[in-house]
Amino acid sequence: MLWKYALRRIIVALPVLLGVTVITYGLIYLTAGDLVPGLQLNPNLRPEDIARIKANLGLDQPFLVQYLNWLGVPWLLHQVGLWPGAVRTGLLQGDFGRSLLDGSPVMSHILERLPYTLELTSLAILVGVIVAIPMGVVGALRRGSPADHFLTSLSVVGVSIPNFWLALLLVLIFSVGAFQLGLPHLPSGGAASSVNGGDVLDRLAHLVLPTTVLAFGYLAVWSRYTRSSMLESLSQDYVRTARAKGMSERRVVYVHTLRNAVIPLVTLIGLELPTLVAGGAVVEIVFSWPGLGRLALERAVGHDYTTVMGLTLFTAVLVIAGNLLADVLYAVLDPRIRYT
Amino acid sequence: MLDPTAGAIEAPVAQSIGRAGRRARGYWAESWERLYSDRIGFACGLLILLFGVLALAAPLLSAVVTHHDPVRQNLANTFALPGQFTFPLGSDELGRDTLTRLIYGARVSLLVAYLTVILALIIGGSVGMLAGYFGGWLDTVLMRVVDMVLSIPSIYLLILLTALAPRIGPVSLNPGNPYSLAVIIALVSWGSLARLVRADVLSVKERDFMLATRSLGASNWRLMSRHLLPNVLAVMVVAASLQVGAIIVTEAALDFIGLGITPPTASWGNMLSNSQVYFYHSLWLVILPGLAIFVTVLAMNVFGNTVRDAFDPRLREMR
Amino acid sequence: MSEHLLQVENLRTEFPTRDGVVGAVDGVSFYLDPGETLGIVGESGSGKSITVLSIMGLVQRPGRIAGGRVLYKGNDLVQFSQEQLQEVRGKDLAMIFQDPMTSLNPVYRSGWQVGEPLRLHRGLDRPRSLREAVSMFRKVGMPEPEQRVQSYPHELSGGMRQRAMIAMGLTTGPSVLIADEPTTALDVTIQAQILELLKKVNAEYNTATILITHNLGVVAGMCERVMVMYAGRVVEEGPTEDVFANPSHPYTWSLLRSLPRLDRDAKEPLRALPGLPPDLTDLPSGCHFHPRCPFRIDRCVDEYPPLAAVLPAQRAACWVTQAGVDLNRAGAIVG
Numbered sequence: 001m002l003w004k005y006a007l008r009r010i011i012v013a014l015p016v017l018l019g020v021t022v023i024t025y026g027l028i029y030l031t032a033g034d035l036v037p038g039l040q041l042n043p044n045l046r047p048e049d050i051a052r053i054k055a056n057l058g059l060d061q062p063f064l065v066q067y068l069n070w071l072g073v074p075w076l077l078h079q080v081g082l083w084p085g086a087v088r089t090g091l092l093q094g095d096f097g098r099s100l101l102d103g104s105p106v107m108s109h110i111l112e113r114l115p116y117t118l119e120l121t122s123l124a125i126l127v128g129v130i131v132a133i134p135m136g137v138v139g140a141l142r143r144g145s146p147a148d149h150f151l152t153s154l155s156v157v158g159v160s161i162p163n164f165w166l167a168l169l170l171v172l173i174f175s176v177g178a179f180q181l182g183l184p185h186l187p188s189g190g191a192a193s194s195v196n197g198g199d200v201l202d203r204l205a206h207l208v209l210p211t212t213v214l215a216f217g218y219l220a221v222w223s224r225y226t227r228s229s230m231l232e233s234l235s236q237d238y239v240r241t242a243r244a245k246g247m248s249e250r251r252v253v254y255v256h257t258l259r260n261a262v263i264p265l266v267t268l269i270g271l272e273l274p275t276l277v278a279g280g281a282v283v284e285i286v287f288s289w290p291g292l293g294r295l296a297l298e299r300a301v302g303h304d305y306t307t308v309m310g311l312t313l314f315t316a317v318l319v320i321a322g323n324l325l326a327d328v329l330y331a332v333l334d335p336r337i338r339y340t
Numbered sequence: 341m342l343d344p345t346a347g348a349i350e351a352p353v354a355q356s357i358g359r360a361g362r363r364a365r366g367y368w369a370e371s372w373e374r375l376y377s378d379r380i381g382f383a384c385g386l387l388i389l390l391f392g393v394l395a396l397a398a399p400l401l402s403a404v405v406t407h408h409d410p411v412r413q414n415l416a417n418t419f420a421l422p423g424q425f426t427f428p429l430g431s432d433e434l435g436r437d438t439l440t441r442l443i444y445g446a447r448v449s450l451l452v453a454y455l456t457v458i459l460a461l462i463i464g465g466s467v468g469m470l471a472g473y474f475g476g477w478l479d480t481v482l483m484r485v486v487d488m489v490l491s492i493p494s495i496y497l498l499i500l501l502t503a504l505a506p507r508i509g510p511v512s513l514n515p516g517n518p519y520s521l522a523v524i525i526a527l528v529s530w531g532s533l534a535r536l537v538r539a540d541v542l543s544v545k546e547r548d549f550m551l552a553t554r555s556l557g558a559s560n561w562r563l564m565s566r567h568l569l570p571n572v573l574a575v576m577v578v579a580a581s582l583q584v585g586a587i588i589v590t591e592a593a594l595d596f597i598g599l600g601i602t603p604p605t606a607s608w609g610n611m612l613s614n615s616q617v618y619f620y621h622s623l624w625l626v627i628l629p630g631l632a633i634f635v636t637v638l639a640m641n642v643f644g645n646t647v648r649d650a651f652d653p654r655l656r657e658m659r
Numbered sequence: 660m661s662e663h664l665l666q667v668e669n670l671r672t673e674f675p676t677r678d679g680v681v682g683a684v685d686g687v688s689f690y691l692d693p694g695e696t697l698g699i700v701g702e703s704g705s706g707k708s709i710t711v712l713s714i715m716g717l718v719q720r721p722g723r724i725a726g727g728r729v730l731y732k733g734n735d736l737v738q739f740s741q742e743q744l745q746e747v748r749g750k751d752l753a754m755i756f757q758d759p760m761t762s763l764n765p766v767y768r769s770g771w772q773v774g775e776p777l778r779l780h781r782g783l784d785r786p787r788s789l790r791e792a793v794s795m796f797r798k799v800g801m802p803e804p805e806q807r808v809q810s811y812p813h814e815l816s817g818g819m820r821q822r823a824m825i826a827m828g829l830t831t832g833p834s835v836l837i838a839d840e841p842t843t844a845l846d847v848t849i850q851a852q853i854l855e856l857l858k859k860v861n862a863e864y865n866t867a868t869i870l871i872t873h874n875l876g877v878v879a880g881m882c883e884r885v886m887v888m889y890a891g892r893v894v895e896e897g898p899t900e901d902v903f904a905n906p907s908h909p910y911t912w913s914l915l916r917s918l919p920r921l922d923r924d925a926k927e928p929l930r931a932l933p934g935l936p937p938d939l940t941d942l943p944s945g946c947h948f949h950p951r952c953p954f955r956i957d958r959c960v961d962e963y964p965p966l967a968a969v970l971p972a973q974r975a976a977c978w979v980t981q982a983g984v985d986l987n988r989a990g991a992i993v994g
Binding site for chain 2: 015016019020023024027028030031156157159160161162164165168169171172176180277281282285293296297300301303305308309311312315316319320323
Binding site for chain 1: 715717741742744745746747748749750753754756758761762763764765766767775776779780811813824827
């Protein structure tokens with residue numbers, strides 16, 4: 001039954017996915033007149049040369065043809081014998097196209113950088129959840145206390161502080177400042193000290209600052225959400241029932257209340273799964289973390305639009321998958337949702 | 341007006357507007373009162389207003405108060421320490437006055453933020469209202485489009501857009517220009533507004549006065565503009581006031597990573613980006629622009645929460 | 660004086676509000692003997708629910724018990740710590756609530772919830788507590804008990820949910836079962852079944868029951884004794900038969916008169932009680948009921964009447980009846 005539900009969700013997500021490809025490819029198409037940087041300006045190229053280059057790249061075709069080619073529809077048709085001649089693979093075959101800079105497959109760049117992004121953001125999300133839930137629970141249980149006010153203020157600060165500035169401040173204190181004072185200091189950027197990757201401790205040291213910055217943003221939002229969700233759940237009749245059964249306050253809070261309160265939190269975290277690949281982009285850039293965000297910036301600055309497009313599309317796919325996962329998880333967690 | 345029946349039809353409509361109008365006035369007045377009674381929130385509102393006035397008066401201030409031009413270099417006075425009379429907040433590597441540049445930076449930040457919010461409200465509001473009001477296939481199509489826009493992580497879409505925008509045929513948006521930058525950010529941030537507005541339209545549509553007005557023969561356009569819009573305005577105001585802060589951060593982030601407003605034009609984001617290099621000896625260059633963003637965004641978020649609580653208690657905990 | 664199973668003495672429970680402290684329960688005293696059924700009747704806001712929540716120690720902050728004693732088997736529960744109360748709750752005193760949908764935890768299976776008190780108070784393990792839950796389900800007339808213990812609350816019907824609640828209350832064999840409007844949220848036909856079940860439980864297990872309701876018809880069918888509350892105070896109490904035959908507080912009298920009865924002249928109109936329940940932050944002077952009372956005399960406006968005996972076992976707080984007026988007869992004149 002769960003599988004059927006998941007399948008239905010996937011079917012609903014497909015048109016959205018298709019739409020995203022149209023949007024991203026459409027953007028590239030609109031700029032196609034000047035897609036290859038400097039092409040028009042190169043004095044060695046005659047207009048007919050440019051036309052030939054474009055024809056070779058398929059850029060002289062109408063949008064629909066280009067789009068279908070890019071999707072890899074002809075390739076599919078070729079496989080079943082409906083399309084003559086050899087054609088190259090496309091998106092449907094997992095081919096995100098080739099970089100305008102070096103001609104290598106976009107996917108290889110993505111796969112090279114993806115682990116770094118996932119490492120950083122999943123750690124940050126983990127830290128965020130581990131810290132945010134107790135914060136929210138304490139805030140809800142001691143509503144109006146100084147501790148609650150402090151936690152609320154902290155979360156308002158966390159929501160408002162630009163993460164790239166926080167990153168700079170932390171570098172200022174824990175890298176630059178500590179170094180200048182001759183204290184043990186944390187690395188200010190990169191994923192490891194040496195090119196071929198340092199030892200575990202070294203890698204962890206590089207993770208500390210970026211993870212802290214990212215996690216702070218997450219927990220600011222999630223702790224408030226946990227708090228209000230806990231308050232809501234605490235006011236429910238079943239909590240009174242649990243107390244009437246003689247449950248200890250601990251058990252009332254952690255077994256009966258929290259279990260209900262985390263259900264909406266899971267949805268929220270699911271909805272924020274986009275940030276699993278994207279939320280850290282700016283932080284990656286500040287810390288020179290070799291993840292997808294940094295890759296996107298490097299390639300955008302280098303006019304490698306096909307790679308940026310591939311990245312955008314790839315992250316969108318992950319987002320849609322993340323939302324799907326959250327939906328399914330929600331259905332698993334909340335028995336009232338019965339896969340409808 | 342020559343048709344006598346027209347008058348007969350108009351009269352009750354006018355009456356119903358009168359009633360709705362009175363109710364609405366009461367609502368706005370009451371909300372205003374709630375807003376006024378939250379001191380911290382109201383103070384934040386005043387602070388934003390002050391920043392706005394400073395930003396508007398930037399040329400005047402630079403001529404009369406700081407006596408500095410935001411972009412003219414003064415290589416004799418580089419890295420002046422804060423606290424001096426001529427450079428109250430110090431100067432940067434080209435001898436430009438930090439205070440003057442911060443004030444001009446506020447101009448950029450606030451201009452882009454408010455312009456973006458207005459554009460996003462227009463796009464998101466229209467889409468949401470059309471989808472919610474007409475329903476059916478239009479609703480389905482528009483909402484799928486919203487799904488698409490929301491499923492592309494905004495930072496990547498922004499990076500793609502800012503990179504491609506100058507090359508998109510006749511439009512040629514240059515993200516280095518605040519107006520173009522606002523358009524680009526708005527194109528990415530209208531999705532959640534559309535969803536909110538649609539949800540609110542759906543609930544308002546079911547209320548009796550809508551049905552009553554429709555039964556009196558009011559046109560769709562009239563229903564939407566005269567009856568629906570005033571009712572969903574509250575949600576739009578609240579959503580907008582909650583979003584301004586986030587947009588300021590987004591804009592600053594784009595400037596910071598070099599895809600938005602570019603030097604020499606002063607913006608908080610590019611000042612911060614610029615200062616990274618001078619970490620070791622010029623702390624204030626790192627701290628001040630970031631502090632400006634932080635304080636502004638903090639004030640806007642607190643004020644946004646206050647506005648939300650004042651205008652629509654239902655939306656509490658909305659993010 | 661023999662010791663009662665449960666004896667409430669001069670209980671006062673307060674809630675601070677913007678308009679000052681409100682005494683939601685204002686000097687309530689009553690007792691409960693083993694195996695008997697006591698009905699507590701009153702409008703919403705009369706303090707009947709807060710009274711039993713106070714007994715259970717379940718009054719939520721900022722509400723608090725400001726005075727009085729709740730003696731259970733001679734021990735004052737008001738003086739108990741939370742830990743001591745947890746020992747008593749669910750084991751000796753069980754409570755079931757109005758809306759079984761919201762009172763059961765939506766994310767746990769019903770068998771898990773029913774077995775929980777056993778695991779906690781008796782130290783049973785999960786499988787044994789589940790077996791107990793099945794047998795308890797069978798006793799409360801739950802169809803297909805083996806399957807139902809695996810059901811989530813939303814998968815049960817309203818009546819089944821309330822049966823589950825009752826089963827949950829009874830697993831540990833409590834000596835007192837408090838039912839707070841157990842049938843209000845249910846369909847009429849289901850209501851009768853649940854009441855029948857409560858009656859059966861009371862008879863079979865000798866569980867003393869406190870039944871809170873606003874329905875006097877339910878009291879007539881279920882309770883040996885009845886206590887009527889108004890604005891946080893007991894205004895009348897006594898054996899159900901006596902109170903019904905000889906209502907000695909105008910409030911009771913009005914409630915009874917608003918009840919359709921087969922033995923009454925069909926032409927006699929049903930009368931609803933005029934006026935609104937009192938605002939606890941701004942109670943009328945003297946007898947709190949006087950603004951709505953058709954029998955009001957001057958003294959009612961100035962002085963609150965004591966709860967005094969009108970019959971050997973029946974007491975009422977009314978100046979008029981204490982002066983010897985029979986409400987049933989006077990009522991015919993007052994209209």
